[in-house]
Amino acid sequence: MTQLLSKKNLTYNNLAKFALFFLGLIIFSCATDNDNSGIPSEFEVTVNSTSNTNVEISWSESFDPEGETIKYSVFLENQEHSSHQSIRTYTFEDLIVSNYYDGYVVAHDPDDNERIANFSFTTTENLPPSNFELTSATPSNVSLDVNWTEAIDPENENVTYDLYINEQLISSNLIEENFIFENLNAATIYNVKIIAKDEAGNTTVLIANLETLDGIYHGDLSLRTQASVDNFGELGYIEITGNLEMDALAAFTDITDLSPINSIKKVRGHFTINFIDNLTSLSGLGIKHVGQSFRITHNDGLTNLDGLENLEEVLGTFRIEQNSNLLDISNINSLIIVGESLAILNNINLITVSGFNNLNTADGIWIQANWSLTQINAFNSVTTLAGDFNITDNTSLTTLNGTENITTISRIFIKNTLLANVNFLSSLTTVQGEFDIQDNSALQNITGLASLTEITYGSLSFYTNVSLASLDGLENLNQVGSTINFVGNSNLSNFCAIQNLMQNFSPSYNPSIYNNLYNPSITDITNGNCSN
Incomplete structure (x- = not known):
């Protein structure tokens, strides 16, 4: 009985233990389910x-x-x-x-x-605007009208443009794809740079070399009003193939300013500035080359020729005439060539002529009838004149310097001045034609002619130089191709300097020696009876 009860008790106890274990599993499982059931599901x-x-x-x-x-x-x-x-x-x-x-x-x-x-x-890199290109570039003489495609920013930021020409900023923050570069020079290549930039400062650059038009005006041109000067100047021409005429002889003119045509550097034909009374200055002219004559005449308002500083060549005659209030000619120091004659004539109030320091080629130099002219200091690069050296009727002229380097002249005329000597001819060796010194009332000596050796085919003439007493200075002269004339030199008494010249002298025409203080014959001079 005891054993049986013990066995029953054992079975009962095992079952109880198993039930408790199973219940624990259920409770644990439920607890575990309760912990996960409240968490949101996974997502990406x-x-x-x-x-x-x-x-x-x-x-x-x-x-x-x-x-x-x-x-x-x-x-x-x-x-x-x-x-x-x-x-x-x-x-x-x-x-x-x-x-x-x-x-x-x-x-x-x-x-x-x-x-x-x-x-x-x-995050990505902030990229610059897209590449873009020129669609057109339309030139004139003085401008470039440029168009380009739009530069697109990858981040859709606003794009603006900065424009440069020859590395100089011309315009910034431009929003349109068009710009006109103005105030340019004709026949010139310009480096144009367009920079597209976004809001972050990223940039894309377009560079192009663009050329303006050649600036050549074909034919003759006449400008007679200030409006015509202004309007033509805006076109930016640099060369005229024909003649350029500003002449108011038969028409009214209100021209006062030539600076609008500063761009004109070359006139292949004649260049005339004539009868423009309101013009007081040539300032602003940029002319460098004149293919034929250059005439500045009858401009009563001009007081100087400032504005010709860039003039290099006049292949015809350079004529400065009858500008009644012209006081000074100076600073024309770029001029190298005058194909024919440089003529300064009838400027009645002209006082000084200076400069022309680079002029080395000229057919002749004529300075005549400038009644107020007192001083010439010019032409120190001239060594040869194929034409005349004519200094005549400058009745106040006392000083002439700058021509001391001239060695050869075709003909010489020194007339009606107040020059006291001829030292301005100190290097002169040869005169091909006439040598005429006349009516120089203050001329006291001619010792400046000591280098002169030859008058090739012309005559040696001294007329009415009332202060000249001696021919000292002509000792080296050994040839006169035509004849000699010494007339009306009321104080001339010493001819001994030409004694050697007379030894073999064979004139083409009869010599003239009279109305001097002493009037020897050729034989007298040859035999040493050359002074009294």
Whole structure:
């Protein structure tokens, strides 16, 4: 009985233990299910779009086991950017360009159960505007009208343009794809640079070498009003193939300013400035080359010739005549060639002539009838004159310097001046034709002619130089091709300087020696009876 009870008790105890163990498993299982059942389900984050500063993300939906509403919070670099939002997208703005970022999205249920989904991205580089190109470049003599295609920014930022010409900024922050470069020179190649820039300062550059038109005006041109000068100047021509005439002899003119035609550098024909009384200055002229004659005549308002500083060549006659108020001619120091004669005539108030320091070629130099002219200091680069050296009727002229380098002249005329000597001819060796010194009341000596050896085919003539007493200075003269004339030199008594010349003298015409203080014959001079 005891054993049986013990066995029953054992069975009962085992069953109790098993029941307790099974109950524990159930409770544990339920507890485990209760712990997971409140957490939102897994979800994924997608990076939808990435730019240099903005990134958009979205994520799949997370579900709550109890069907409760899920909210989302967005974190980037451990900083919360959005809290408990319902929509499943978010855009990050104002990010750092080309930068790596980590972040995550938290799904919340009302019991604060959470599920986390991670993401990462790298912002892109801020790219410059797209390449662009010229569509047209229309030149004139003085401008370039330029058009180009639009430069597109990859980030859709606004694009503006800075424009340069020869590395000089001309315009900035231009919003249109067109610009006219103005105030240019004709026949000139310009380096044009267009810089497209976005808001971040990124740039794309377009460079082109563009040339203005040749600036050549074909034919003759007449300008008789200031309006015509102004209008033509705006066209920017640099060369006239024909004649350029500003002549008001038979027409009214109101021209006062020539600076608008500064661009004209070359006139292949004649250039005439004539009878323009209101013109007080040539300032602003840019002329360098005149293919035929250059005449500045009868302009009573001119007081000087400033404005001819750039003149280099006149292949015909350069004539400055009857400008009644012209006081000074100076600073024409770029002039190198005068193909025919330089003539300065009848400018009755002209006082000084200076400069012409680079003139080395001229057929002749004529300075005549400038009654107020007292001083000439010019022409120091001239060594030879194929034509005349004519200094005549400058009745106040006392000083002539600058011609001391001339060695050869075709003909010489020094008449009606107040010059006291001829030292300005100190290097002269040869005169081909006439040598005529006449009516110089102040001429006291001619010792400046000591280098003269030859008068090739002309005559040696001294007329009415009332202060001249001696021919000293002609000792080296050994040839006179025609004859000699010494007439009316009321103080001339010494002819001994030409004694050697007379030894073999064979004149083409009879010599004339009379009305001097002493009037020897050729034989007298040859035999040494050359003075009294």
